Amino acid sequence: MTPAYFKAIFREIWRSKARFISITLIIFLGVAFYTGIRATGPDMLQAADDYFNRQSLATNSVQSTMGLTNSDTQALAQHASQVTYQKVKYLDVNQLNNNRVVRVAELPATQKLNKLRVVSGRLPQKANEIVLDTQAQRLQPSLKIGSTYKIVSTKALNQKFKRRTFKVVGFVNSPRYVENVSRGVTTVGKGTLDYFAYVRPQTLKLNVATRIDVQFKNLRGVTPYTAKYKRLNRQNTAKLKRWLKPQAKLRQTALQKQATQKIAPLAQATAALKQQVPAGTAQLVKLETQLKAAQAQVAAIKTPTYIYTDRSDNPGYTEYHENTQRVVALSTVFPLFFIAIAALICLTTMTRMVEELRLQMGTLKGLGYSNNAVGSEFMIYGGLAALLGTGLGVIFGVNFFPKFIAQAYGSMYNLPAISVQYLWTDIGVALAIALLCTLGTALVVLRVDLRSLPAQLLQPKAPKAGKTLLLERWTGFWRRLSFNHKITLRNLFRYKQRLLMTVLGIAGCMAMMITGFGLKDSIGDISTKQFNELWHYDAIVTRTGTETKAQRTTISKPSLYQASLALKSAQVTIKKGGVAEQTATLGVPEHAANLNKFVTLRSRTTHQKYTLSQSGAIIDEKLAKLYGVKVGDTLPIKLAGQTTKTIKVAAIAENYVNHFVYLSPSYYRQVFGKQPIYNSNLVQFTNKSEKRANAYANTLLKQTGILNVTLMSTEKNTNFKMFDSMNLVVLIFVISAGALALVVLYNLTNINVSERIRELSTIKVLGFYDGEVTMYIFRENFILTGLGIILGCFLGNWLHAYILQTAETNALMFSPGIHPISYVYSALLTVAFSLIVMVMMHRKLKHVNMLDALKSVD
Structure with a gap:
């Protein structure tokens, strides 16, 4: 090919720059979406992997029902070449002065594992200093660096601290808690932790360690969540159990020895008295009775149970991975949906270009150019558009979409910002798809023209023949149409390819906009439905046990009080193969018939009301989905410190946030073999004043036996604030779909005008x-836009349902409905884009050179 030929190619690009730019823009949008969203999941995983390595997150943890001693660490010290370990002492405290449940732990002198990440301030250096979880600042905004922090709990817990007043010197994050809300369960207070705090060593009066964290060295450098990591972790856990297995018996023996030493004076006193007084003497009988009771207690000391956990038992750790997999799942379907539309438009555009340049092709063939040389113009034209669109799309997509989506998820996790990485396999796939869209479609269209003779190509292609429409047989209707309307209908069916491309292109864009607005509806409805339609109480009061008269008076006396329901409330864990361990709230109302006044238990689809039965439990819909259970199936649940029990599912109720399991008192007795202790109250208020609600909570906390007051208004404000950032994801959908709709309409209309x-x-x-x-x-x-909008409504409904199913977290269920107004917004935006294109084309049509257009080559 000569320089003059290349010059002709670039002249063609400049002459048809609007078409070239539109092809480039379509490729850009498709590639940006594909590579950007495909990179998001791996980027998020890489950020977590780097963070866990940097902070030395433990791979395993060990706890014991009787604490852990130096003997346990000595057993691990024998395998120091394989593990790094660290003892931890902590106490869970129900704070009566700020209505929070806090885990107070001693900061090791040297942090080997689970290193804290300082967000602000510094770590404690003196005995009177403390650092708090960043979650504490969110729950208690008054807490700042320099603030005084007091621990005020029950008398028994207070005595386990050497000091209870501290100065806040920093706020930290722990790699053990990557979630922004959940901090795990506890046996203290309401059953869930609000945040953690770290103090200097020797602050807690504990003789044994609460937990030993372990990190196996063979897992360093192994990517978390992978099959290799899971395989090695199983082997490591088996080793850990084998190493510590003898410790249980040794601990029992040591405890029995200690207890025997304590009662030794009693035994000696009894033996001495036997020699001094006759048998049967009252004093001797008393001592012998006390000795037998003490010896029975020594004999009753059981072998302690060692509890082994690993990273997968941490809900935040596991759910973060599941969320990244959801993003990966979205990246498999949604961008391909986007690229499919781009491919259709490229096919139409390249087809039109080949038809426009028939005369030039005939001239070149007549001058002796080969088919390869003639076709190379289209290859270079399409290839340049594909390369330029791909390059710009990769740069924009990889640098923008992962950060944008990770920022939305960032409201749920406290991990550091992600680092951008280029996934060359996905970039190669994107480039291949882009080249297929341009070069592939050009080859398909060229295959006929390149076989034609120059004389045939030098003749203009005959226009499509008009056809009689079926509508014309409906003579009564056809006669009433104006000439312009008849021409419009004939042209629609005359250019079937354009009809199909336009309808599919508009439908695809409309579907993505509906999905975007639908996600906003689904997210926004969670709060409304959960707090307005399903929950009808304003506070949860947690007590030490059965409600006393004084507590009942304190709860019901304030003028804010309207009604209350006593119930047993506890946290249960549910674990089943293939699903991350879930935490659910177990509720057993004292008067089951009154539960519906405080909680609506109903079917989400039919709104049929459910009542508690004597032969089964009512669980939430999301929990049922996670474990694949239906009405009549069974589910394993475990209360802290007890063995796993199995419950039968009597009904599955609508719920959107967290998990619950409701049992009637009689069914609770049947499952657990004992009477429930009603340790909580659901309380309704006469009005929603936040100031009066806080005053009510403060009054209750002064009453002996009341451990915690959870205000639903606070829960709503804190737990649902994170959903605001999900609007960013919605914005991505709407803007991306809108941009594609605009390009599609412009491109197809431009082709229509050119033809x-x-x-x-x-x-x-x-x-x-x-x-x-x-x-x-x-x-x-x-008309085509209208057809596209109608088809797009059905397509959008399907895509929205798919994305909801993919994007839900384990503890959250989106509301599946789309508001009618969202369909209206999407349709109006599509029509608006059509009007914008009409204005642009109107200006072009006003300046058409009619003489040049009507010149004949015949």
Whole structure:
């Protein structure tokens, strides 16, 4: 090929720059979406992996029902070449002065594992200093660096601290808690932790360690969540159990020895008295009775149970991975959906380009150019558009979408910002798809023309023949149509490829906009439905045990009080193969018939109301989905410190946030073999004043036996604030879909005008005004847009349902409905884009050179 030929190619690019830019822009949008969203999941995983390595997150943890001693650490010290370990002492405290449940732990002198990440301030250096979880600042905004922090709990717990007043010197994050809300369960207070705090060593009066964290060295450098990591972790856990297995018996023996030493004076006193007084003496009988009771207690000391956990037992750790997998699942379908639309438009555009350049192709073939040389113009044209669109799309997509989506998830996790990485396999796939869209479609279209003779190519292609429509047989309807409307209908069915491309393109864009608005509806409805339709109480009061008269008076006396329901409330864990361990709230109302006044238990689809039965439990819909259970199936649940029990599912109720299991008192007795202790109250208020609610909570906390007051208004404000950032994801959907819709409409309309320029010039010569000429084209566009909108509604409904199912977290269920107004917004935006294109095309049609357009080559 000569330099003159290359010059002709670049002249063609400049001459048809609008088409070249539109192809490039379509490729850009498709590639940006594909590579950007495909990179998001791996980027989020890489950020977590780097963070866990940097902070030395433990791979395993060990706890014991009787604490852990130096003997246990000595057993691990024998395997120091394989593990790093660290003892931890902590106490869970129900704070009566700020209504929070806090885990107070001693900071090791040297942090080997689970290193804290300082967000602000510094770590404690003196005995009177403390650092708090960043979650504490969110729950208690008054806490700042320099603030005084007091621990005020029950008398028994207070005595386990050497000091209880501290100065806050920093706020930290722990790699053990990557979630922004959940801090795990406890046997103290309401059953869930609010945040953690770290103090200097020797602050807690504990003789044994609460937990030993372990990190196996063979897992360093192994990517978390992978099959290799899981395989090695199983082997490591088996080793850990084998190493510590003898410790249980040793601990029992040591405890029995200690207890025997304590009662030794009693035994000696009894033996001495036996020698001094006759048998049966009252004093001797008393001592012998006390000795037997003490010896029985020594004999009753059981072998302690060692509890082994690993990272997968940490809900935050596991759910973060599951969320990244959801993003990966979205990246498999949604971008391909986007690229499919781009491919359809590229096919139409390249087809039109080949038809426009038939005369040039015939001339080149007549001059002796080979088929390869003639076709290379289209290859270079399409290849340049594909390369430019791919390059820009990769740069924009990889640098923008992962950060944007991770920022939305960042409201749920406290991990550091992600680092961008280029996934060359996905970039290669994107480039291949882009080249297929341009070069592939060009080859398909060229295959006929390149076989044609120069004489055939030098003749203009015959226009498509008109056909009689089925509508024309409906003579009563057809006669009433104007000439323009008849022409519009005939042209629609005359250019079937354009009809199909336009309808599918608009439907795809409409579907993505509906999905975006639908996600906003689904997220926004969670709060409304959960707090307004399903929960009808304003506070949860947690007590030490059965409600006393004084507590009942304190709860019901304030004027804010309206009604209350006593119930047993506890946290249960549910674990089943293949699903991350879930935490649910167990509720057993004292008067089951009154539960529906405080909680609506109903079917989400039919709104049928449920009542508690004597032969089964009511669980939430999301929990049922996670474990694949239906009505009549069983589910294993475990209360802290007890063995796993199995419950039968009597009904599955609508719920959107967290998990619950409701049992009637009689069914609770049947499952657990004992009477429930009603340790909580659901309380309704007469009004929603936040100030009065806080005053009510403060009053209750002064009453002996009341451990915690959870205000639902606070829960709503804190737990649902994170959903605001999900609007960013919705914005991505709407803007991306809108941009694609605009490009699709412009491209197809431009092709339509180019194809029919002689026809349009003819009607202008016949005296049609500019507005009439524009409507000649856009009457068809409006009909096609309308058909695309209708099809897009069905497509959008399906895509929205798919994305909801993919994007839900384990503890959250989105509301599946789309508001009718969202369909209206999507349709109006699509029509608005169509009008923008109409204005642009109107200006172009006003300046059509009719003489050039009507020149004949015959």
